[in-house]
Amino acid sequence: MTAADSNFADHRALADALTAERPLHALVRALHRISSAPVAVIDLRGGVLVSVPERAEWEAEELVAVSPPADSPVAGCILRSVELEGEPVAVLAMRGQSAPAELLSFAATLAGIELSRRHAILSGRRELLGQVLEDVIAGYLGEREGARRLLDHGLDVSKPHEVVVGSAEGSPRRLRSYPWNLHTLLTQQNDPHLRTIVDERLVLIVPEKAGLFVAKLCHEHLASFGSNARVGVSKPRLGVRGLRLGYFEARNALSEGYGVHVHRTQDLPTALLIASLEAGAPLGDLSAEALAPLLEYDQKNDTSLVDSLRCYLGKDGDMSATAAELFVHRNTLRNRLRLVEELTGRDVSLPSNYAHFWLATSGLDLSTGANLSSLFERGTAQDV
Amino acid sequence: MSDNARIAIEKVLFLGGESDAARAFFDLVAHQENEESGPDPKVLFVPSAGPRTPQEGAWVPCFGSNDKNALIRQVLNFGAQLVSTLTVDGRELSLYSAPDQGLFGITALADPRPHSEALGEVAFIDLYTPLAEKAANYYANALSCRVIHEQVPTPGDYRFLVWGVEPVAGVVDMLDVLPAAVPPHWIPYWRVLDLEAEVARLSDLGARVRVPVTDSALGPFALLADPFGVTFGLQTPASDTLLLEHGRSHT
Numbered sequence: 001m002t003a004a005d006s007n008f009a010d011h012r013a014l015a016d017a018l019t020a021e022r023p024l025h026a027l028v029r030a031l032h033r034i035s036s037a038p039v040a041v042i043d044l045r046g047g048v049l050v051s052v053p054e055r056a057e058w059e060a061e062e063l064v065a066v067s068p069p070a071d072s073p074v075a076g077c078i079l080r081s082v083e084l085e086g087e088p089v090a091v092l093a094m095r096g097q098s099a100p101a102e103l104l105s106f107a108a109t110l111a112g113i114e115l116s117r118r119h120a121i122l123s124g125r126r127e128l129l130g131q132v133l134e135d136v137i138a139g140y141l142g143e144r145e146g147a148r149r150l151l152d153h154g155l156d157v158s159k160p161h162e163v164v165v166g167s168a169e170g171s172p173r174r175l176r177s178y179p180w181n182l183h184t185l186l187t188q189q190n191d192p193h194l195r196t197i198v199d200e201r202l203v204l205i206v207p208e209k210a211g212l213f214v215a216k217l218c219h220e221h222l223a224s225f226g227s228n229a230r231v232g233v234s235k236p237r238l239g240v241r242g243l244r245l246g247y248f249e250a251r252n253a254l255s256e257g258y259g260v261h262v263h264r265t266q267d268l269p270t271a272l273l274i275a276s277l278e279a280g281a282p283l284g285d286l287s288a289e290a291l292a293p294l295l296e297y298d299q300k301n302d303t304s305l306v307d308s309l310r311c312y313l314g315k316d317g318d319m320s321a322t323a324a325e326l327f328v329h330r331n332t333l334r335n336r337l338r339l340v341e342e343l344t345g346r347d348v349s350l351p352s353n354y355a356h357f358w359l360a361t362s363g364l365d366l367s368t369g370a371n372l373s374s375l376f377e378r379g380t381a382q383d384v
Numbered sequence: 385m386s387d388n389a390r391i392a393i394e395k396v397l398f399l400g401g402e403s404d405a406a407r408a409f410f411d412l413v414a415h416q417e418n419e420e421s422g423p424d425p426k427v428l429f430v431p432s433a434g435p436r437t438p439q440e441g442a443w444v445p446c447f448g449s450n451d452k453n454a455l456i457r458q459v460l461n462f463g464a465q466l467v468s469t470l471t472v473d474g475r476e477l478s479l480y481s482a483p484d485q486g487l488f489g490i491t492a493l494a495d496p497r498p499h500s501e502a503l504g505e506v507a508f509i510d511l512y513t514p515l516a517e518k519a520a521n522y523y524a525n526a527l528s529c530r531v532i533h534e535q536v537p538t539p540g541d542y543r544f545l546v547w548g549v550e551p552v553a554g555v556v557d558m559l560d561v562l563p564a565a566v567p568p569h570w571i572p573y574w575r576v577l578d579l580e581a582e583v584a585r586l587s588d589l590g591a592r593v594r595v596p597v598t599d600s601a602l603g604p605f606a607l608l609a610d611p612f613g614v615t616f617g618l619q620t621p622a623s624d625t626l627l628l629e630h631g632r633s634h635t
Contacts, residue, residue, distance in 0.1 A: 054598035183584040192585035
């Protein structure tokens with residue numbers, strides 16, 4: 001057999017591994033057979049995905065410290081970057097230099113192809129889940145139908161879950177193409193925790209008490225490919241309605257800025273509002289009724305009385321701050337509030353009416369799935 | 385020590401480290417889908433145990449005996465040194481340093497309880513030490529156990545401590561798999577049903593895989609580091625049977 005024949009046979013052996021039952025394992029075994037050297041695929045956190053021999057010692061953190069790896073050996077190993085959609089996600093490591101570097105590069109390309117194939121399947125499942133979650137968040141699904149559709153994705157909402165929402169500034173495409181957990185790709189199963197993208201944000205639903213661990217790891221990942229990485233965690237919630245609430249809690253906690261934040265409700269009105277929502281009170285209908293004259297006026301005259309009122313309440317009745325926020329003159333704001341009082345018959349400056357309007361605008365927001373920051377402005381997020 | 389004094393792993397302590405966070409993480413390790421499993425009562429988290437505890441924390445097994453005082457005399461006679469005495473879970477517990485410098489505890493054996501093979505519990509524990517032969521002989525003498533030394537291909541020269549036919553612990557020649565600078569340490573194994581799924585789940589929680597799912601003569605296992613860097617293992621119920629058969633086959 002000539003050197004060229006041998007080279008072709010080695011490439012063929014590596015390529016054939018992709019048709020095996022466990023392609024990545026077969027690929028690493030094939031490379032080990034060819035090189036007689038220990039070979040491993042290691043994720044960028046230093047977790048060993050596949051190793052032959054299984055118990056070979058790897059200085060995993062050192063091997064992935066520089067990504068993509070340099071051409072020169074690290075800790076006695078030759079390294080090649082394994083890429084998914086053009087981005088490095090792991091390294092292929094071979095101890096010593098007993099096989100041509102070109103063969104190692106070929107194996108790394110094949111590993112990337114296999115991971116991409118598995119990732120495409122998982123991404124499809126995440127898209128389907130994303131559609132269900134979007135419906136849950138928008139309030140389109142009732143408790144029973146929502147629970148059934150989530151159960152189809154393996155989520156039992158009769159048990160308490162926490163919602164984790166994360167974002168980073170950068171390429172939204174990367175949010176979808178990022179593999180998050182390569183071990184999941186190896187198991188050829190679903191994500192261990194439901195994971196999808198909603199409104200260009202990463203969303204995970206995890207069992208009670210797991211949120212903080214998952215959030216910290218998500219933050220690590222998000223910070224690796226985007227700036228201003230931030231992750232919010234909800235309180236544990238039950239049921240479809242609870243999940244929806246959890247999403248908004250996590251999103252509100254996320255708005256605290258860089259890092260990991262856990263939602264914590266402190267004030268009684270917010271707690272009561274949340275409790276009433278969880279109990280199934282028709283808050284949306286009641287709110288719409290309370291604000292009906294304003295909503296009707298806004299619709300007919302293309303005005304923004306409800307938005308102005310919401311902003312005024314959010315600024316604790318501070319006229320100057322509200323006017324600045326709305327970018328209108330104080331007199332314009334005063335006229336709008338006077339109109340609110342005329343249409344509703346309620347003086348907005350009275351404490352009892354203030355609570356009435358706050359509940360009405362918050363309830364309306366929640367029922368329409370609009371921006372809920374006003375609901376949680378008095379809740380605070382706890383830095384972690 | 386009387387001939388019928390029973391020896392078993394009574395507790396597994398997590399000493400030092402961020403004990404509250406570690407407890408939260410291992411509660412999640414113990415939680416198994418579709419099982420009403422809670423935290424393993426055998427596993428206890430102790431905030432600090434003196435200067436010998438690694439910063440990130442360490443696992444320490446507590447051997448229980450129904451003749452605790454005799455066992456203490458015996459472990460000291462064979463060369464252990466008392467490190468500290470703690471009150472854990474309402475019981476007094478003494479920590480010792482073995483001749484290989486590995487830590488272990490002695491406590492009274494609780495009333496006989498049914499042998500558990502529940503998912504989400506610690507099923508077994510291995511000692512990783514550079515002085516495997518010395519350590520195995522020490523524990524065999526001190527705990528009145530037998531050593532079964534399997535001459536298996538390296539890496540991973542493995543010794544197995546059994547009391548009667550009951551598995552007590554394993555001793556791994558650490559130099560086969562880790563640098564000599566790593567101090568002796570214990571690695572507990574949680575019992576799970578689907579190893580690969582659990583590895584993926586715990587990776588989602590921040591664990592790092594040290595040894596991916598691997599077949600062995602004593603059943604498949606995996607080794608992971610928790611988010612703080614402390615190593616722990618996973619094995620399946622198959623290992624319970626294989627360990628017991630292994631002990632019986634060498635009587």
